[in-house]
Amino acid sequence: MLTNPRADRVRSVAALSRRSARDRAGLFLAEGPQAVREAVRWRPESIRDLYVTRHTEIVTEAGAAGVHVHECSPEVLAAMSGTDAPQGLLTVCRLLTASWPAVLAARPRLLLVLAHIRDPGNAGTVIRGADAAGADAVIVSEASVDVFGPKVVRSTAGSLFHLPVVTGLPMSQILADLRAAGLATLAADGAGARLLPEVDLSGPHAWIMGNEAWGLSEEVRSACDEVVRVPIFGHAESLNLAMAATVCLYASALSPR
């Protein structure tokens, strides 16, 4: 039973709220019942430690999956947590970095590429939406938010453990590799020439979404096969990133293959 919130181990776990510490240690935090449950069920091998304030069903499941479970006081859990309310459960996981060549080799039919996205809540929500729409993987370009930050992890609602997330590649390489793998590249952009309902979504393709404030660069847009616009029927200027991504991904998921 860990009871000292100032212990070295507690400090080193708490440090994982910072990107530099995550990168150095190759570890991240996932907190709360939903994230912990999905981690235990889908990627138990990624869990280095599970800290709990009391025994619950998921703790039994974790033990059965070979996870190291540590009991600790609520003060210790709060000191470790990157959020205000870890709700009694916190895991330290190894970074879930998916292999880009492996993602491509699995003959994906639907991918989501996030180019230079910065807002943690958006990134997490969009990864959750990609999971719901059955995307085969999410690719987050270099110079984007760290998908293993506490706020992204929380916003994914467990989806981070469900599908491969590839990080750190430059957009030029992502687009070139997608083309070589035979996937159509569809840039989603409010200034696109083609309207979403006009686009053929029957073949393997990747949606490319830009930064929440400035969208996609001209360079990325011109390197894509199509620049596609979600139609706006009312008077809104645009949809936000998460809504636009979800509409595009569901258009793909619901279209006949």
Place this chain on the structure above:
Amino acid sequence: MLTNPRADRVRSVAALSRRSARDRAGLFLAEGPQAVREAVRWRPESIRDLYVTRHTEIVTEAGAAGVHVHECSPEVLAAMSGTDAPQGLLTVCRLLTASWPAVLAARPRLLLVLAHIRDPGNAGTVIRGADAAGADAVIVSEASVDVFGPKVVRSTAGSLFHLPVVTGLPMSQILADLRAAGLATLAADGAGARLLPEVDLSGPHAWIMGNEAWGLSEEVRSACDEVVRVPIFGHAESLNLAMAATVCLYASALSPR
């Protein structure tokens, strides 16, 4: 030129960040270039006062539309603001309460009903999505978040000024009136029996979305014509409210009429 951040007028504007003051005064705040621009262009008659720190194009436009413009110091604007960054522009508007009978009399084809929704960011995002999808109005039931709160107003990105928003009615009345007006009522619910792509969206209909945490009550679900589920193709447990609403509204907008 207003320069005293402790003036009575400044205090009474600042008070509008609180629901009780808004309800008493029948006024609300809209801040920042986007909200102010949409207010000036779409509902100038609703603007009681526009406070600005400098003269910009939208200030000229507001003046031409008969809006009372007041110059003030950045300190005054900050003191009035319900947010951290009013960005030089703030309006005090009369509450934009739309008439429910008028909405129904206009023979709407697509409506969004939010039942007991509580999160301001969700409410705003969903109103923006409804605007983008061309919904004719949004109805926010009683016991919901106040749509004229600063966070909702900001999240709507101006859409609050684009389409009628009806508030304060009980769900039982909303559903009865929709039926009497000939609109199909489609409850969106993860436990729904019908899948979204199977539902006929060609006639006039209203989407009914529940609270972000506990969804729709059994009472509301059973009073609707259909309980519809957005299909989940991957392993995500669900979509969040804003994503589910956007997928449903766009399915309606894109379906042949």
